[in-house]
Amino acid sequence: MGAQTLYDKLWNAHVVRQEADGTALIYIxxxxxxxVTSPQAFEGLKLAGRKxxxxxxxxxxxxxxxxxxxxxxxxxxxxxxxQVETLDSNCAEYGVTEFKMNDVRQGIVxxxxxxxxxxxxxxxxxxxxxxxxxxxxxxxxxFGIGTSEVEHVMATQCLLMKKSKAMQVxxxxxxxxxVTAKDIAxxxxxxxxxxxxxxxxxxxxxxxxxxxxxxGRMTLCNMxxxxxxxxGMIAADDTTFAYIKGRPFAPQGEMWNKAVACWRTLHxxxxxxxxxxxxxxxxxxxxxxxxxTSPEMVVAVDGxxxxxxxxxxxxxRHDTERALHYMGxxxxxxxxxxxxxxxxxxxxTNARIEDLRAAAxxxxxxxxxxxVKLAMVVPGSGLVKAQAEKEGLDRIFIxxxxxxxxxxxxxxxxxxxxxxxxxxxxASTSNRxxxxxxGPGGRxxxxxxxxxxxxxxxxxxxxxSVD
Amino acid sequence: MRKFTLLxxxxxxxxxxxxxxxxxxxxxFLKSIKRSGFGPNAFDEWRYLDHxxxxxxxxxxPLNPDFVLNQPRYRxxxxxxxxxxxxxxxxxxxxxxALEDYGFRVIIAPSFADIFFNNCFKNGMLPIxxxxxxxxxxxxxxxxxxxxxxxxxxxxxxxTAPDGTEYKFEVEAFRxxxxxxxxxxxxxxxxxxxxxxxxEAKHRAAQPxxxx
Numbered sequence: 001m002g003a004q005t006l007y008d009k010l011w012n013a014h015v016v017r018q019e020a021d022g023t024a025l026i027y028i029x030x031x032x033x034x035x036v037t038s039p040q041a042f043e044g045l046k047l048a049g050r051k052x053x054x055x056x057x058x059x060x061x062x063x064x065x066x067x068x069x070x071x072x073x074x075x076x077x078x079x080x081x082x083q084v085e086t087l088d089s090n091c092a093e094y095g096v097t098e099f100k101m102n103d104v105r106q107g108i109v110x111x112x113x114x115x116x117x118x119x120x121x122x123x124x125x126x127x128x129x130x131x132x133x134x135x136x137x138x139x140x141x142x143f144g145i146g147t148s149e150v151e152h153v154m155a156t157q158c159l160l161m162k163k164s165k166a167m168q169v170x171x172x173x174x175x176x177x178x179v180t181a182k183d184i185a186x187x188x189x190x191x192x193x194x195x196x197x198x199x200x201x202x203x204x205x206x207x208x209x210x211x212x213x214x215x216g217r218m219t220l221c222n223m224x225x226x227x228x229x230x231x232g233m234i235a236a237d238d239t240t241f242a243y244i245k246g247r248p249f250a251p252q253g254e255m256w257n258k259a260v261a262c263w264r265t266l267h268x269x270x271x272x273x274x275x276x277x278x279x280x281x282x283x284x285x286x287x288x289x290x291x292x293t294s295p296e297m298v299v300a301v302d303g304x305x306x307x308x309x310x311x312x313x314x315x316x317r318h319d320t321e322r323a324l325h326y327m328g329x330x331x332x333x334x335x336x337x338x339x340x341x342x343x344x345x346x347x348x349t350n351a352r353i354e355d356l357r358a359a360a361x362x363x364x365x366x367x368x369x370x371x372v373k374l375a376m377v378v379p380g381s382g383l384v385k386a387q388a389e390k391e392g393l394d395r396i397f398i399x400x401x402x403x404x405x406x407x408x409x410x411x412x413x414x415x416x417x418x419x420x421x422x423x424x425x426x427a428s429t430s431n432r433x434x435x436x437x438x439g440p441g442g443r444x445x446x447x448x449x450x451x452x453x454x455x456x457x458x459x460x461x462x463x464x465s466v467d
Numbered sequence: 468m469r470k471f472t473l474l475x476x477x478x479x480x481x482x483x484x485x486x487x488x489x490x491x492x493x494x495x496f497l498k499s500i501k502r503s504g505f506g507p508n509a510f511d512e513w514r515y516l517d518h519x520x521x522x523x524x525x526x527x528x529p530l531n532p533d534f535v536l537n538q539p540r541y542r543x544x545x546x547x548x549x550x551x552x553x554x555x556x557x558x559x560x561x562x563x564x565a566l567e568d569y570g571f572r573v574i575i576a577p578s579f580a581d582i583f584f585n586n587c588f589k590n591g592m593l594p595i596x597x598x599x600x601x602x603x604x605x606x607x608x609x610x611x612x613x614x615x616x617x618x619x620x621x622x623x624x625x626x627t628a629p630d631g632t633e634y635k636f637e638v639e640a641f642r643x644x645x646x647x648x649x650x651x652x653x654x655x656x657x658x659x660x661x662x663x664x665x666x667e668a669k670h671r672a673a674q675p676x677x678x679x
Contacts, residue, residue: 155656157667
């Protein structure tokens with residue numbers, strides 16, 4: 001066999017059978033489940049009288065609907081409460097491991113999988129959630145699926161799919177001060193567009209990626225879907241193994257050594273062919289801020305809001321005009337002159353311990369600006385929260401005027417009570433700036449944790465790459 | 468699953484690129500534990516002037532007269548004409564459920580987001596990719612022609628316009644077979660239980676840590 005990409009290796013290792021047109025039956029190792037996209041799947045299983053194929057492959061958690069304050073009182077919204085209770089009863093009935101709302105291990109599904117060692121290199125990982133691409137940071141083939149497919153995996157441990165094309169995104173060089181994995185992700189989306197990765201699985205490679213921590217790699221793979229790619233992935237290396245070692249679901253003893261020997265093969269071979277290669281120079285990436293209603297509508301913080309009058313493509317011009325109208329922004333306005341109403345530090349993109357440390361370092365000894373009505377920090381899991389408290393990060397945030405909340409998806413998509421009011425402008429470390437995403441009429445600017453914290457302190461965007 | 472063979476349907480145009488699944492069905496409606504009843508909330512934030520929440524009587528809510536699907540001429544449309552990257556963002560299958568419940572069986576666009584595209588086929592819906600110029604021509608044809616319909620023939624993989632113009636489209640053989648026959652994916656896969664079990668045993672022997 002010739003030189004293979006990481007994607008080839010992961011794919012080939014999971015093909016159960018293949019149809020004449022190339023549609024393959026792919027075996028799924030890990031199935032992560034949350035309350036929003038699973039009730040109809042469990043119901044389908046029940047109605048058809050089917051069994052779960054392998055309950056031990058599933059790890060379940062409620063994250064989208066859970067409140068981030070006053071959790072001891074339960075969930076106030078009866079519709080949200082029913083959805084979480086439905087997950088609880090389905091997991092109990094089918095013998096599925098679930099971290100319930102008041103378990104310290106509860107958190108955002110894409111934070112807790114890796115945190116528990118439930119995401120391992122070489123795995124196929126699926127979840128009824130588009131940000132499942134996150135887990136590709138561990139040299140896993142991980143992608144989001146719809147509810148029909150959730151049911152399909154529950155019943156058969158497999159999925160029917162065709163192989164995607166392979167794209168390599170190579171980033172080389174050292175990142176500048178204040179530039180993070182989030183900025184790489186936004187720069188990639190800005191470069192190739194939100195449909196640039198459609199039909200592809202993206203492998204991130206290059207010296208910049210090698211130098212990233214696992215938290216950074218997760219942030220980057222998380223946003224592969226914002227570039228249109230269902231799966232993002234990064235080769236396994238010592239950074240990967242050091243992160244996994246000792247976690248509850250990780251192999252131990254002699255099994256660990258065997259696993260690592262296997263995992264060391266999980267990289268693209270020299271000379272492997274990609275259908276498309278995109279290169280970025282790390283030194284040219286500045287802190288990024290989105291200005292519009294799609295993640296590809298992004299510029300460097302020292303830039304300006306674009307001017308639709310200069311655009312020749314009529315569809316693009318129309319979309320830009322519409323986005324500026326929704327966002328309440330004037331063409332050519334400097335990004336650093338945009339003032340904000342709220343700040344959200346959290347989500348499956350940026351709510352891990354390293355993200356909180358970075359934000360706390362910016363906030364330390366300072367205070368949230370008077371024009372900022374609410375600045376909230378929502379840790380990605382109960383364990384992230386506990387670690388942050390051990391390090392005193394909670395006290396730094398609280399002293400600076402931030403609210404310190406309980407873990408969940410929170411204002412990334414505003415399914416619980418955390419949301420923007422119409423017209424409010426938010427500096428957010430989440431992943432989507434779609435119209436209404438953080439609340440009807442809300443205006444989202446996607447940024448890194450450092451940038452969000454700095455904006456909270458200044459009351460407007462500031463360039464964290466300059467002193 | 469409902470079969471899809473032929474459709475002669477009214478066309479409604481949604482002239483906007485990158486329509487995301489948050490726009491197709493906003494998050495507050497995802498709290499439902501059912502898979503039906505999402506149609507009245509399809510495009511909720513664009514379609515109504517007030518803010519929608521689950522449990523509201525949608526027939527009493529003020530409609531946004533500027534939203535294209537609210538125009539009486541598009542009532543009963545079964546074919547949605549859209550632009551690039553339709554269905555991007557969240558994997559929520561509630562998006563195709565909402566469109567299907569609204570009445571759409573076919574969506575024609577130059578490109579679709581992968582997960583949305585896939586989810587459509589699981590619900591007896593046919594997403595069709597045509598070249599951007601062809602989609603553009605259809606937009607230009609629909610606008611001045613009230614009652615504009617298209618005939619979709621999945622077996623022949625063709626779209627026929629009122630003036631006789633025929634557009635051919637691609638569809639993967641396996642997906643086509645499932646749609647034409649209304650086949651349930653899970654039932655099909657379970658015909659291969661023996662192969663799955665054999666694979667699983669081999670996989671477990673090679674990488675036992677995956678099964679911990």
